[in-house]
Amino acid sequence: MDVIALVGPSGTGKSHRAxxxxxxxxxxxxxxxxxxxxxxKIIAGHSAxxxxxxxxxxxxxxxxxxxxxxxVRNAIEKEQPNRILILGxxxxxxxxxxxxxxxxxxxxxxxIADIATKAEMAKAQFYRNREGKxxxxxxxxxxxxxxxxxxxxxxxxxFKKSSTKRRRLGEKSIVxxxxxxxxxxxxxxxxxxxxxxxxxxxKDFDFKASHIHVDHVWEKGEDKGIKVSFEVVLNYGxxxxxxxxxxxxxxxxxxxxxxxxxxxxxxxxxxxxxxx
Numbered sequence: 503m504d505v506i507a508l509v510g511p512s513g514t515g516k517s518h519r520a521x522x523x524x525x526x527x528x529x530x531x532x533x534x535x536x537x538x539x540x541x542x543k544i545i546a547g548h549s550a551x552x553x554x555x556x557x558x559x560x561x562x563x564x565x566x567x568x569x570x571x572x573x574v575r576n577a578i579e580k581e582q583p584n585r586i587l588i589l590g591x592x593x594x595x596x597x598x599x600x601x602x603x604x605x606x607x608x609x610x611x612x613x614i615a616d617i618a619t620k621a622e623m624a625k626a627q628f629y630r631n632r633e634g635k636x637x638x639x640x641x642x643x644x645x646x647x648x649x650x651x652x653x654x655x656x657x658x659x660x661f662k663k664s665s666t667k668r669r670r671l672g673e674k675s676i677v678x679x680x681x682x683x684x685x686x687x688x689x690x691x692x693x694x695x696x697x698x699x700x701x702x703x704x705k706d707f708d709f710k711a712s713h714i715h716v717d718h719v720w721e722k723g724e725d726k727g728i729k730v731s732f733e734v735v736l737n738y739g740x741x742x743x744x745x746x747x748x749x750x751x752x753x754x755x756x757x758x759x760x761x762x763x764x765x766x767x768x769x770x771x772x773x774x775x776x777x778x
Contacts, residue, residue, distance in 0.1 A: 505585070506588070514615075535551055536549050545577050547574045559762075561762050565602040689761050697761075727765060729768075730765065730768045736772060738777045
């Protein structure tokens, strides 16, 4: 089994071009926003576009919701696709999905900017930002059982109608997720600080954190995640390298699970030891 990926900022037309990219690269399965697609059908998973909040949508898309990854892994094992195309907003995201599903390392990454013009990406972002419309690369009739009560339209409602020859290769549909009605979601850095302070009280760690800083990683105007740094005072008698690695791992897991944000680094400086 081989794995490739298509990456690009949210709303730039990845799902719209997924079938074309899959066909050109001989991929017979697609993973897009939490679902596994094969032969124009949703084989397994749950679409992030069904979630009521942006945070839950992100968690669903990267397969951190309990039981989600296992369901899709079992389906992949059963279907045995030759090549899988993973869609994501960044290389970090597609590698994370690849790891969550226990797939082989990604052999090729395609950037949306290499296959779409600036005008085409701007048009896609217009419909995403102004109308909250998202594309799923499966026929409308296939989506009905999965999106009962949602706005679902054939793709030709705002893109040029495909030729008969192209339509045989696969259809796409438009949905309006619930979270698209709520506007922009911003997670204050104070929420990250609260999570770290809560972890500090865990009996497995029991450390005192101070001078906590949260730095955001920006790329082309889009927030790609955060870097966290702080100072700690540990209990005397603990093996410092082991304790620090445990704290770093715990913070990364909890922050990503609760917020959906990518944690690139957790830098910790040990400032002292305390005696009980």
